[in-house]
Amino acid sequence: MTVFDIAGVAGVGLILAAYVGTQFRGLDPTRAPSLVMNLMGALLILGSLAKAFNLSAALMEGAWALVAAFGLVKLALRRR
Numbered sequence: 001m002t003v004f005d006i007a008g009v010a011g012v013g014l015i016l017a018a019y020v021g022t023q024f025r026g027l028d029p030t031r032a033p034s035l036v037m038n039l040m041g042a043l044l045i046l047g048s049l050a051k052a053f054n055l056s057a058a059l060m061e062g063a064w065a066l067v068a069a070f071g072l073v074k075l076a077l078r079r080r
Helices: 003-023 032-048 055-079
Strands: none
8 A cells, every 4th residue: 555545545534534423413514623624635535646647536526625625714704
């Protein structure tokens, strides 16, 4: 298993943990912990694609990262 594989698996783990957390009411999907988990997960998966690029996966994870980042920016602006 390469560093790229480990990064990708860790990213999948973060995104799945965030999803499971929201399903079991442990995490609010609109709050920072869930958004950070999704953003970091997507970025790790995108990083793992540097070794074996896949356009559809890159588009999906790029969109996932943008949505999570948008949510974090929205939270930050709301706190001002």
